Amino acid sequence: MNSIVCIKRVPDTTSATLKIDAENRKLDDGNLVFSINEADNYALEEALLLQEEFGGEITLISVGPKECDDIIRMGLAKGATRGIRITPDNLYKLDPYAIANLIAEQIKELEYDLIFTGCMANDDNFGQLGVTLAGLLNIPHISLAVKIQANEDYAIIDRELEGGLMEQFNIKFPAVITIQTGINEPRYASIFGIKRASKKEIRFVENISAQGIKVHTEKMYLPPPGDTAEIFTGNPEETAEKVYEILKTKGLI
Amino acid sequence: MRKDIFVLVEHRKGEIRDITFELLTKARNMVQTGGFVYAIVLAKNGDNFIEKLKSEAHRILCIENEKLEHFHSDYYQQVLGSIITDRKPLLTLFGQTSYTMDIAPSLAVQLDLPIVMGCIEFEIGDDKIFTINQVYGGKIHTRFSFPSKNGGIISIQPGTFTAEQGDLSAEIERITFSFEEITNKKFIQFVEAVAGEIDITQAEKIVAIGRGIKEKDNLQIIEDFAESIGAVVACSRPIVDAGWLPKERQVGSSGKTVKPKLYIALGISGDFQHLIGMRNADTIIAVNKDPNAPIFGIADYGIVDDLLKIVPALKKKIMEKCEARSA
Numbered sequence A: 001m002n003s004i005v006c007i008k009r010v011p012d013t014t015s016a017t018l019k020i021d022a023e024n025r026k027l028d029d030g031n032l033v034f035s036i037n038e039a040d041n042y043a044l045e046e047a048l049l050l051q052e053e054f055g056g057e058i059t060l061i062s063v064g065p066k067e068c069d070d071i072i073r074m075g076l077a078k079g080a081t082r083g084i085r086i087t088p089d090n091l092y093k094l095d096p097y098a099i100a101n102l103i104a105e106q107i108k109e110l111e112y113d114l115i116f117t118g119c120m121a122n123d124d125n126f127g128q129l130g131v132t133l134a135g136l137l138n139i140p141h142i143s144l145a146v147k148i149q150a151n152e153d154y155a156i157i158d159r160e161l162e163g164g165l166m167e168q169f170n171i172k173f174p175a176v177i178t179i180q181t182g183i184n185e186p187r188y189a190s191i192f193g194i195k196r197a198s199k200k201e202i203r204f205v206e207n208i209s210a211q212g213i214k215v216h217t218e219k220m221y222l223p224p225p226g227d228t229a230e231i232f233t234g235n236p237e238e239t240a241e242k243v244y245e246i247l248k249t250k251g252l253i
Numbered sequence B: 001m002r003k004d005i006f007v008l009v010e011h012r013k014g015e016i017r018d019i020t021f022e023l024l025t026k027a028r029n030m031v032q033t034g035g036f037v038y039a040i041v042l043a044k045n046g047d048n049f050i051e052k053l054k055s056e057a058h059r060i061l062c063i064e065n066e067k068l069e070h071f072h073s074d075y076y077q078q079v080l081g082s083i084i085t086d087r088k089p090l091l092t093l094f095g096q097t098s099y100t101m102d103i104a105p106s107l108a109v110q111l112d113l114p115i116v117m118g119c120i121e122f123e124i125g126d127d128k129i130f131t132i133n134q135v136y137g138g139k140i141h142t143r144f145s146f147p148s149k150n151g152g153i154i155s156i157q158p159g160t161f162t163a164e165q166g167d168l169s170a171e172i173e174r175i176t177f178s179f180e181e182i183t184n185k186k187f188i189q190f191v192e193a194v195a196g197e198i199d200i201t202q203a204e205k206i207v208a209i210g211r212g213i214k215e216k217d218n219l220q221i222i223e224d225f226a227e228s229i230g231a232v233v234a235c236s237r238p239i240v241d242a243g244w245l246p247k248e249r250q251v252g253s254s255g256k257t258v259k260p261k262l263y264i265a266l267g268i269s270g271d272f273q274h275l276i277g278m279r280n281a282d283t284i285i286a287v288n289k290d291p292n293a294p295i296f297g298i299a300d301y302g303i304v305d306d307l308l309k310i311v312p313a314l315k316k317k318i319m320e321k322c323e324a325r326s327a
């Protein structure tokens, strides 16, 4: 069973103070730490599990700057077969449709049963690319998969709905599956895997311009300060005292 | 010129979902003179839904078919593709839900339309549509635009707009549609989550933990603290993904919606999907070492510090005071 896994390089912004670059179009990401998007790591693991069960090859594909090679190498170290990194000239203007176009173009020649993506990228929060790709390739898709029982040419998949409910579908290959976090336990790369990965191929697709951009970024800005919490300052002893007072006044203890 | 706004009516197990009323309210406020708000009902039997939507839209388009008994993105896409092509709305609105994530992107491809998913606001300009999206975990906003001449698709985060009762009386139109049989994807069944021992939706006080607790071993400190104030421990999604707490303790869009008297959020950043599950709690206290964490935008009180320092201090304070009170 051959699969393709789309992986995105995203910054960890949870504890960072963010800045926007002069043109207001892009995050100033100089001091941020980047890694594979959380859901994509689960998607990769799902492909590796299927590879262990059915054999076959895994192709990783990432659209982004040359630093994407780091996440591709990590995936190769875990057991993927090869990587493709696409770096178009107009990288910072792309919308998911344009990214999906680039990916579709590069995988045309490949044989695949399944294409995996994450259900959502933690930077843009669209949750869009995988199902866009399915539309472009005209193959069926399931999004938000939380359980996959695969056979040679079809799978039974549970997809997650709101409130903890799931719905189950039977889907024939080739298909696109977008993976929700928590579906498996992503492995770590072994030292041996890391050594082996340095011999694997990454193909670079450069000097091209992405086509079909439909949505434009007008600007990025820090959200206007809204209502915010009353912040208690002081050392832990002092802030604890204030919290205690609140709980007591409100009859919560 | 295109003026109408279409809203897909989202329903599950016979109930219209709240997001639909939020979208219809917003659509009524946004639709420009001469345009109509359409509620699009796709169902096996639409009567029940039509009844509940009469006052909410100018027009209700209802397509009934056996194939629409359960949500199936491909059948939905066939009908929506056809009616959007025929009737040329300015916008088709969806909620950013699990159904929408399964249908809107491929529908946009089929129709060759621009689409922005996960917006918190939109505007209709002279020849462009603008949207505002929260990106980077809510720390940054982005303003997107697309030309409006061919129409477009937008999905909106649930809970962004408040639903208000409409006062329209909709014209109802039923259309028949002949579906192409889909053979490569079949709905099998709903799968219910297994019920756990603790029902967090019933709890009056909740201490919720997020990825900020760092290690599973730190759970004990949290449980001790929760016990000292008679609270149950709940969590954000990553804690469940890591297997540290069972799924039934997860708060948020794909977990439980809670409305306790007290919600203490420890090391939770405050992503949209989490906030939607807890923002109606009476009193919210957040502890996060990042002063810019979006959780402070919704909390009543906040402490910017390491939760592993604050939690033991809090527990100690509460024990001391309670002992002093009972002595």
Ligand SMILES: Cc1cc2nc3c(=O)[nH]c(=O)nc-3n(C[C@H](O)[C@H](O)[C@H](O)COP(=O)(O)OP(=O)(O)OC[C@H]3O[C@@H](n4cnc5c(N)ncnc54)[C@H](O)[C@@H]3O)c2cc1C
Pocket (backbone or CB within 6 Å): A014, A015, A119, A120, A144, B137, B209, B210, B211, B212, B213, B235, B236, B237, B238, B239, B250, B251, B252, B253, B254, B255, B256, B266, B267, B268, B269, B270, B271, B272, B273, B274, B277, B287, B288, B289, B290, B293, B305, B306, B307, B308
């Ligand atoms: C379809 C879908 C459904 C989802 N459903 C849900 C859902 O139901 N519920 C849910 O919660 N999420 C859900 N998510 C995930 C959601 O998008 C976020 O990824 C998640 O809520 C983040 O959890 P977190 O705040 O614990 O982690 P993070 O975003 O990583 O935040 C951790 C926070 O801890 C702080 N921190 C770190 N160390 C410390 C310390 N020592 N002391 C104090 N603070 C510290 C950091 O500053 C940061 O703010 C869903 C996602 C998708 C795509």
Ligand SMILES: Nc1ncnc2c1ncn2[C@@H]1O[C@H](COP(=O)(O)O)[C@@H](O)[C@H]1O
Pocket (backbone or CB within 6 Å): A006, A007, A008, A009, A037, A039, A040, A061, A062, A063, A064, A096, A099, A116, A117, A118, A119, A120, A121, A122, A124, A125, A126, A127, A128, A129, A130
């Ligand atoms: N630039 C990219 N390169 C490779 N994969 C991507 C890229 N952008 C998005 N994806 C994939 O699509 C998923 C959903 O992304 P999004 O639609 O941006 O939320 C991600 O989890 C990735 O698997």
